[in-house]
Amino acid sequence: MKTVTEKLGEIVAEAFEACGYDGKLGAVSISDREDLCQFQCNGAFDGAKLYKKPPFVIAGEVVDILLKNNIFKKAEVAKPGFINLTLSDEYVSKLLSxxxxxxxxxxxxxxxxxxxVVDYGGPNVAKPLHIGHLRSAIIGESIKRLAKAAGYNAVGDIHLGDWGLQIGLVITELSKRFPREKCFADDFSPGKDSVLTLDVDMLSEVYPLASKKSKEDEEYKAEAQRATFELQNGRAGYVALWKEIMRVSIPDLKKNYDRLNVSFEYWYGESDADKYVGELVDILKEKNLLKQSEGALIVDLEEEGDKSPIAPIIIKKSDNSNLYSTTDLATIIQREKDFSPSGIWYVVDTRQELHFTQVFRCAKKAGLTSAKTEFLGFGTMNGKDGKPYKTREGGVMRLEDLLTTAKNAAKDKLNASAYLSDASEEEKDSVAEKVGIAAIKFGDLINHRSKNYIFDLDKFLSFEGKTGTYILYTVTRINSILKKTETDYDAKPSLFRLYSDSERELALKILLSGERFKTALAERAPNNICDSVYQIASAFSKFYHDNKIIDEKNEEKKNAWLSLCLLTRKMILKHLDLLAIDSVENM
Structure with a gap:
């Protein structure tokens, strides 16, 4: 389905051609002055240069043609040559249908x-998710859903950090606590010898301690690096322990991602790309790209025309161990073999931009993929002090704790507002969970992904303004209208007819959804979806307050209003689905 501006652009282009001008001048955009018109065309200005005529004259000729078309309520020229357009109620009703x-x-x-392939999530195993994992997960999920909705075969890959130093740190710390365990012995026999049994609580305590020790003790850090190297080279006991770490970690990760309504088609990790490292090195050698530098293998990346220096990328360290760059390049080979993608989109922290600039350039030089690689960076979630969000004690908050805090705050808010006063505790819990998660996600996603933002849960839970809570409340308000009028949620709208300005405003916001979806996908920016659904919800609120829908005696008018309610509900739910936000029945 074409967007409204595309449809109008074709009509205005025909008018330009009818006047003897190039149809390309007929491009239509959304008006930035809603008090004057709904849409505008500025083509007369370019036409003035091409045809040596005043733009006002060209615009006037085109408007004379447009006025013969009954799709416009108003088509007029504004000096010095703008074409202002407002649609007729009949045409708007047709578009709504x-x-x-x-x-x-x-x-x-x-x-x-x-x-x-949408690369997002990217957590390290062996430790719980923290709030730093929130943005990649929810931004990536929304971008993936939007791509799927637009007809792409979009696949999400979590790209687990499961093969690097963090595993070596855990192995080292466990070896010191349980030195007699067979998995630390050189003669460990897979299938015969037992492996140390782990749980989430143990890993949650082991990794932070091991990380702290490695920063304070160079010898401890060297042990962890050695353990990492031996794991990557297949030491049997370490591989068995790694499998146990994965067995414990993955279900815990899934539990928290499920709460966020985030899912991945593939749970690949760095370990899955490891088997392609040899192929990567061979390709780089064949293309004569590899060089030795102080014992390490590197690839020079500088090109003619670079405005600033770009450092070489290290493929192998002097001890032959791999780096993130090695794994990321090997992963590109894996994705090319598995998916033959047209694009690979990386939803990662903006601070990793240089790293991915190096990876993408190396991949291009080596011809690893024909896919267009895109870096979709996101900014930082900050506290009210403008600094990265911390717990009251100054530590990094676990994501699970943040989600539970939001749920509890939502429940308090709902209880204080007397919402759900007749509901069971189980129902209150369910609604509070959805409202709390919606508040967090919408509060994040309404900001452009590249921007830092202030996390303010009180603000996010407000029933007014640009909040997830407000959007969900709008849905429940429509639900109530439909239930009281005994209208099925899935009923087909029977009649679209506009009677007032508040209806016209709501209809216009619905019509413009296609433009917002298009922009959101082009920019890989879910904030456009948030803006769109807020505008629809806000316009519905005015329509709701202006009209007594349930008590309306005129059946034709009431049917038209209920049709608008049904479509509004449908459109809001579509937006929420693209944001991976669950709706609620009542609140």
Missing amino acids: EISEDKYLSVPQTGGGATV
Whole structure:
């Protein structure tokens, strides 16, 4: 389904051509002055240069043609040559009907079935998720969902950190605590010898301590590096212990991602790419890209035209061990073999931009993939002091604790507002969980992903303003109207007819959803979806307050209003689904 501006652009282009001008001048955009018009065309200004005529004259000729078309309520020239357009109620009603019949609900189908791999999440195993893992997970999930909705074969890969120094640190600390365990012996026999049994609490305590020790004790750090190297080279006892770490870690990760409504098609990790490292080295050798530098293997990346220096990328350290760059390049080989993608999108912290600039350039030089690689950086979640968000004690908060804090705060808010006063405790818990998670996710996603933002749970839980709570409340308000009028949620809208300005405003916001979806995908920026759904919810609120929908005596008007309610609900739920936010029935 074409967006509204695309449809109008074709109509205005025909008008330009009818006047003897190039149809390309007919591009239409959303008006930035809603008090004057809904849409505008600025093509007369470019036309003035091409045809040596005043823009006001060209615009006037085009408007004369447009006024013959009944899709416009108003088409007028504004000096010095703007074409201002406002749609007729009949045409808006027709467009609303088309959207209600569209199975894609205005999401432009631009993917064409092409495969894109979305790399997001990226947690290290052997330790619990913390709040620093929030943004990659929820931004990546939304981008993936939007790509799927637009017709891409979008696959999400968590890209676990499961093969690096953090595993070596855990192995080292465990070896000191349980030196007699067989998995630390040189003669460990897989399948015969037992492995140390771990649990989440133990790993949660072991990793931070091991990390702290490695920063204070060079010998301890060297032991961990050696353990990492031996793991990567297949030491049997360490591999068996690594499998136990994975057995314990993965379910805990899934539990927290499930709470966020985040899912991955593939749970690949650095370990899965390890088997492609040899192939990577061979390719780089064949292309004569590898060099030795102080015992390490590197690839020079500088190119003619670089505005600033770019350091070589290290492929192998002097002890032959791998780095993140090695694994990331090997992962590109793996993805090319597994998916043959047209794009690989990396949703990662903006502070990793230089690293991925190096990885992408090396991959291009080596011809590892034909996919377009994109760095989709995100900013920092800060506390009210403007610094990275911490616990009251100054530590990094576990993600699970943050989500539970939001749930409890939502429950307090709902109880204080007398919402759900008749609900059971189980129902209150369920609603509070969804409201709390929605508050966190919407509060994050409404900011452009590249920007830092202030985390303010009280603000995010407000029933007013640009909050997830407000959006969910709008849905429950529509639910209430439909239930009281005995209208099925899945009923097909029977009539679209506009009677007032508040209806026109709501209709326009629904019509513009396609534009917002298109921009969100092009920019890989879910904040556009948040802005769009807020505008729809806000317009619905005004429509709701202006009209007594349930008590309306005129059946035709009431049916038109209920049709608008049904479509509004459908569109809000579509937006929420793209944001991976669950709705609620009541609140």
